[in-house]
Amino acid sequence: MAEQKSIKKRKVALWAIFIIVVLGVAAQLLFTNKVKSALAKDVPAHIHLEYGSLGTNVLLGSITLDSISFDHKEQLFNVQAKQVKVSGLGYWALLTKGNISISDLSLDEPVMVLQNKKRDSIKTPSNSSKKKDSTRIKIENFSINKGQLEVLANQTDSMQLSIQDLNFSVSEIRFDPETAQNKIPFTYNSYELSTQKLYYDMGPYEFLQLDALQFRPEESHITNFVLRSKYSRDELSKKLLKERDHFDLAIHTITLNQFQFGYTTEEPQLHIQEITLQEPYFQVYRDKLLPDDTSHKKLYNQALRDLPLNLQVDTIAIQNGTLTYEERLEYDVDPHSLRFTELSAHINNLHSKNEGKVHVNTEAQLMGDGHFTLDWSFDPQSKANNFLASGTLSDFETESINPFLKTNLRAEVTGTVNQMYFTISGNEVKASGDMKMNYDHFEFVVLKKDRLGVNKLLTAVVNIFARKNSDTDPEGYRYGYFEVERNTDKSFFNYLWINLKAGLLHTVTGSGKKKNN
Incomplete structure (x- = not known):
């Protein structure tokens, strides 16, 4: 009797297992057919989708597409990926409400190409004709692994943006009818981005590139950042109708802390707590033989105020920088540079729409010799574009600047500036200030037009008015005033x-003499 009951139980268990297997196989086949049908029929007409093989697992709610090709005809957007995988598909939300809930969505080794131009033959429906979509989408984790992104300016031009070895992840993506009304039509929690070899074409004359980017909102690093003119100095001059600076900027490392981006009503908002630039090297060259650019140049007050976003950078620190500037004034005279080395700076409260002054504090070695400082402040909200600047120069042997003066002013100077102080207060159109100097054996030398000898007459006339030593007050300073x-x-x-x-x-x-107050 007991043996018969045992046999009966085993039969029931076997039948149960058999039924479960059959149902599982049926569910797996049904799930696979549903996915294939959806991929064949439910993909919008403006999207062309191809794939090599399809794998599904009904128990895990996973879908895997290998060798996928995705072409968005309207936006000229194409993706070819080794694999696309969906995991943790929520059946209940999909079957009962039509909502999509996914645990993980990943793209492996995608090559993404975007042509930044729409095809004329495809028209996008206006907002008024679109039906409100009640679908809710939730993705717990989305990732791109070892991707490549290329953006083309249009159908015929060369590369505008290229990113190699792109890795990107974002968590807790939410899309619903409410978020769809926002500028960014979805919400998210945390994200990370890393790339190698980024190149960006900034227009006809300059490009930007970097070797590596590690980006997280909390702390980000950019390695070997370069902003450079596409052409040599001579080649650029041949392409220009009016003067334009030739740039060569290289920064070893850029660090950003606490990066936040979003929208306040209709206005984009960017807040960065701290930016650090390590070892920037900036060369600027200007060909003054070209016609002048007579357009109005904004002072920094207005330039910040006119930005189309609410910008706030609490602190910018520049460490061990170098700045050089050259001007070509004559065809047959090679220019010499004005150099600032060992340059460090702190910029506080840089903003476009907020309150308070921007403060800039810098120090450097002028021509590798004299110690130079500049403190500068201005309020971006000042419509008069008011600013205040003060600075010092100490222990400067003036002969070190003669190569620059010789090519730019056809002059040379001798002597030592022991100490110089200056203050400048100004606005959009006028400025005034004062200066005091302690110097020794200060003398101007005016050169002949060919710069091969001294113009003795002009040199004598200039030095009749110049005082060689600053012996006016008891402390050895002379005072000057200017407007x-x-x-x-x-x-x-x-x-x-x-x-x-x-x-x-x-x-x-x-x-x-010092003015009496």
Whole structure:
């Protein structure tokens, strides 16, 4: 009797297993057929989809497509990937409400190509004709592994953007009718991005590239950043109708801390707590033989104020930088550079729409010799574009700047600037300030037109008015005062230079006496 019951139980168990297997096989076949049918019939007409093989697992809710090709005809967007995998598909939400819930969605080794131009033959329905979609989509984890992205300017032009070895992940993606109304039509939690060899074409004359990017909102690193002119100096000059700077900027490492981006109503908002630039090397060359660019140059107040986003960078730190500037004034005279080395700077409260002044504090070695400092502040919300700048120069042997002065001003100078202080206060059109200097054996030498000899007459005339030593007050300082008008088709740094030039001239040729308050 007991043996018969045992046999009966085994039969029931075997039948149960058999039924489960049959149901599982049936469910697997049904699931596979449903996926194939959906891929064949439910893909929108403007999307062309091909794949090599399909794998499914009904128990795990997974779908795997190998050797996939995805072509979005309207946006000219094409993706070819080794594999696309969906895991953890939520059946209940899909069957009862038509919502999509996925645990993981991954693309392996995709090559993504976007042509930044729409085909004229395909028209996009207007917003008024679109039906409101009530579908809700939830993806717990989305990732791109070892991808490649290329963006083409249009159907015929060359590469605009190229990114190699792209790895990207984002968690807790949510899309629903509510989020669809926002500028960013979905929400997300955390994300990470890493790339190698990024190249971006900035337009006809410059390009940007970097060797590596490790990006997380908390802390990000960019390695070997380059912003450079596409052409040599001579080649660029041949292509230009008016003057334009030739750039060569290289930064060893850029670090960004606490990066936040989003939208406030209709306005994009970017907040970065700290940016650090390590060992930037910036060469600027200008061919002054070309016609002047007479367009209005914005001061930094207005340039920030006019940005189409709410920008806030709490701190920017520059460490061990180098800045060189050259001008070509004559065909047969090779220019020499004005150099600032060992440059460090701190920029605080850089913003476009917020309150408070931007503060810039810099120090460097001028021509590898004198110690130079510049403190500068301005309020982006000042419609008059007011600014205040002050600085110092100490222990400067003036002969070190003679190669630059010789090619740019046909002049040389001798002597030592022991200490110089200056203050400049200005706005969009006018500035004034004061200067005091302690110097020894200061003398100008005016060169002949060919720069091969001294123009003795002009040198004598200039030095009649110049005082060789700063012996006006008991501490050995001479004082100068100046007022200048800005040339609005020149940059802020030209504005700063003409203030310093006027102050230097009045200090060494004027009475040298301190004004009584």
